Amino acid sequence: GAVVSQHPSRVICKSGTSVKIECRSLDFQATTMFWYRQFPKKSLMLMATSNEGSKATYEQGVEKDKFLINHASLTLSTLTVTSAHPEDSSFYICSASFEREWGEQFFGPGTRLTVL
Amino acid sequence: GQNIDQPTEMTATEGAIVQINCTYQTSGFNGLFWYQQHAGEAPTFLSYNVLDGLEEKGRFSSFLSRSKGYSYLLLKELQMKDSASYLCAVRDSNYQLIWGAGTKLIIKP
Numbered sequence: 665g666a667v668v669s670q671h672p673s674r675v676i677c678k679s680g681t682s683v684k685i686e687c688r689s690l691d692f693q694a695t696t697m698f699w700y701r702q703f704p705k706k707s708l709m710l711m712a713t714s715n716e717g718s719k720a721t722y723e724q725g726v727e728k729d730k731f732l733i734n735h736a737s738l739t740l741s742t743l744t745v746t747s748a749h750p751e752d753s754s755f756y757i758c759s760a761s762f763e764r765e766w767g768e769q770f771f772g773p774g775t776r777l778t779v780l
Numbered sequence: 781g782q783n784i785d786q787p788t789e790m791t792a793t794e795g796a797i798v799q800i801n802c803t804y805q806t807s808g809f810n811g812l813f814w815y816q817q818h819a820g821e822a823p824t825f826l827s828y829n830v831l832d833g834l835e836e837k838g839r840f841s842s843f844l845s846r847s848k849g850y851s852y853l854l855l856k857e858l859q860m861k862d863s864a865s866y867l868c869a870v871r872d873s874n875y876q877l878i879w880g881a882g883t884k885l886i887i888k889p
Contacts, residue, residue, distance in 0.1 A: 673876055700823075702877075708815060708823050757877060769817075771869070773876040 667691055668760050670772040677748055678780055685743045685775045687758030693738035694760035698769065699731070702755040714741055748779040782806045784880035786868050791886045792858055800853045800866050800883045808873020814842050814853045815867040817882070823867060826853065855885075863887045 667690040677683050687697055699711045699720075714720035714735035722728050730752075732744040741760075745752055755776050759769040785803045792798040804812070811830040815823040827835055829844035829851060841854040855862055868880040 673874065708825060755875070755877075769823075771867075771877070771879040773878065776875050 666770040668694075668758065668770045668772040670756075670758055670775050672775060673773065674776040674778075676778045676780065679749050680747055682744055682746045683748055683777060685745070685756055685758075685777075687741045687743070687760070687772055689739045689760040689770070692760075692762060694741075694762070695738065696761045697735055697741040698759045698761070699733060699741070699743050700757045700759070702757055702774070708757065711743075745777065748777070750779045753777055753779045782872060782878050784868055784870060784878050786866075786880040786883045788881070789884045789886065791888060792855075794858055794860060794887055794889050796858050797854065797856045798858060798885065800855075800868075800885065802851045802853070802868035802880055804849050804851070804868075804870045804878070804880075806849075806870050806872040806878050809846055810871040810873065810875060812842075812844055812851050812871075813867075813869045813877075814851075815869065816864050817867060818864045826866075858887050860887050860889070 669688045671686045675683055697714050700708045701711055702708050710723050711726045712720040712722045712733050714733050716735050716738050720733035730746055735741040755774050757774040759771040761769050813828050814826040816826050817823040827842035829842050834843045839856045844851045865882040865884050867882045870878045
């Protein structure tokens, strides 16, 4: 149990376009979902935390208008990278938790975004 | 299918050494990561292995054997603050991350 999926698994887009990434909890209701960005061979950087039905809480330095997060239901959160640029190319990972605060998290497989 | 196995929970004594094992079966291999997650906090990166052998970073070391599908995280001179969950993740041939369920490490005085 506690499976989290992401779609798409990889996406290549042109500079200036917007890309939407979906994160779904398949067999449980996720009160809280987290979005991370992973830099090559390195750390997982938390971008934002979202609770179902409320606005996402963004980490310092993460642009709210660029990375739009919607957590409309208990099983789905979306991250939209607006007007993507090559520097946004990265690996984006979501995780989901049963609990509202930092409980046990279940991680998705990630989405590889390449912006040309 | 693809899976990552690591123990659910381990207990160790302050000042001692503990080894957390991770075995994996994935379609391809493009690196293995270890993360530490304290309760109430975001995960933090510990190590990355892509070649066989041992990578040492202070009190923490990580070992990889690709032929055996095996890695371990070694923590030396354990401190109470090392009580946390340790996550193993493998990147497969499609660059998808396959996550282990994490090992909860309890440090006792």
